Amino acid sequence: QQPVQSPQAVILREGEDAVINCSSSKALYSVHWYRQKHGEAPVFLMILLKGGEQKGHEKISASFNEKKQQSSLYLTASQLSYSGTYFCGTAPGGSARQLTFGSGTQLTVLP
C-alpha cells in the first residue's frame, strides 16, 4: 500500500525551512528519501532503518518513528538547488524487500 506524503506541494523562499512527512499503514523496516528534478532520475538522499534513527546530510536530515510508522524529512536554510519533487519509499518488515513510493511532494525554492 502506498505511503501517504504531505504536503503535496510547498513553496519557499531561499533560506526558509520545510518539513515533508511520510506515513504508512504498515509496519516499516526502512524508509528511503529521494529528490527528483524534472526530466531526471530520482536521486537517493538517505535511508533510515528500523530503530528510530535520525540521519543528517548537510542541511537535510530525516527522522523515522517506527512505532508511528512515520518518517519526516527536514530541509533547513533551503537553497535554490533543493527545488524538485521529493519521494519517500518504504519497505515493510518481513521478507518483502521492494520499495513502495509515496505520491511525492513538489518543493519550489524561490530567490
Place this chain on the structure above:
Amino acid sequence: SAVISQKPSRDICQRGTSLTIQCQVDSQVTMMFWYRQQPGQSLTLIATANQGSEATYESGFVIDKFPISRPNLTFSTLTVSNMSPEDSSIYLCSVRADPNQPQHFGDGTRLSIL
C-alpha cells in the same frame, strides 16, 4: 554507489511492437527492480527481477506484457510487449545491494508509442 547503465535512453515506437530495455550494473547486486513513472506521477513497481528464476510481478502487471530476464547479478532486461499509447512512460531500473543499503536508479528509458 553502483553505476547503473540503462539503454536505450529514449525511443519512439509503433503501436503493436515490442521494445527491450537493458540495465547493466557495474557491480553485483542482490536486488534489481523495474519501475514505471508516468508524467507527473510517482514511481510504480512493475516487478522484482530475480536472478536465475522468474520475476515477481506486482498487481496489475503480467509476464506476457512485461517479460523480464536476469541472467546474472549485474544485468537485467525488461521487454514492453505489444505496445499501445498507454505504455508511454518512463521505465526505470533500480538496484540495491542488500535490504540495509540505499536503492539507486538508472537514468530511465523514455518511451513514446505512436
